[in-house]
Ligand SMILES: [Zn+2]
């Protein structure tokens with residue numbers, strides 16, 4: 001579970017939008033391979049820049 005930064009209510013991990021207030025959820029990653037910081041709506045499994053595995057990079 002993650003907490004919505006806007007309404008402070010718990011939402012299920014991986015949702016693109018908060019079901020309570022409707023805000024778009026942004027997830028931040030830092031790629032270990034190319035050192036780029038990436039903001040995405042929803043869960044990213046792979047770096048869009050270098051295709052590195054991001055599955056252990058949640059927040
Ligand atoms: Zn919310």
Ligand SMILES: [Zn+2]
Nearest residue numbers: 031034047050
């Ligand atoms: Zn990368």
